[in-house]
Amino acid sequence: MAYYMIQTAFTAEAWGKMLKNPQDRAEQIRPMIAKLGGKLESYWTCFGDYDTVLIVQAPDNIAAAALSLAAAGGGALRAAKTTPLMTMDDTVEALKRAGKAAYKTPG
Numbered sequence: 001m002a003y004y005m006i007q008t009a010f011t012a013e014a015w016g017k018m019l020k021n022p023q024d025r026a027e028q029i030r031p032m033i034a035k036l037g038g039k040l041e042s043y044w045t046c047f048g049d050y051d052t053v054l055i056v057q058a059p060d061n062i063a064a065a066a067l068s069l070a071a072a073g074g075g076a077l078r079a080a081k082t083t084p085l086m087t088m089d090d091t092v093e094a095l096k097r098a099g100k101a102a103y104k105t106p107g
Contacts, residue, residue: 001038001057003085004064006071007050014076025052032070036063050079 010018018025026043033040038058045052058064061084068082086094 001059004056004058005083005085006054006056007081008052008077009050009079010076011078036066038063
């Protein structure tokens with residue numbers, strides 16, 4: 001399975017609801033991720049442009065996109081960003097392949 005970093009930012013309305021009813025959002029979304037064939041590795045809250053960072057395993061890009069679409073469609077998010085992640089082994093393999101690509105710079 002592939003890894004993805006998903007960053008989300010809640011709406012003010014969603015924060016208001018969570019203030020009235022505090023809850024572990026990781027446990028709320030874990031079943032949705034599993035239903036799409038994935039696994040929630042970790043869930044972090046943070047400061048800055050985004051409110052959460054999730055590390056998710058998903059079988060493919062379609063499952064990752066479905067997860068993002070399902071979350072965005074719920075109306076509690078004002079922003080979401082999904083970033084595919086690569087292991088260091090995959091990165092080394094990509095570097096090896098890039099070295100054989102014979103890219104030529106413009107000019």
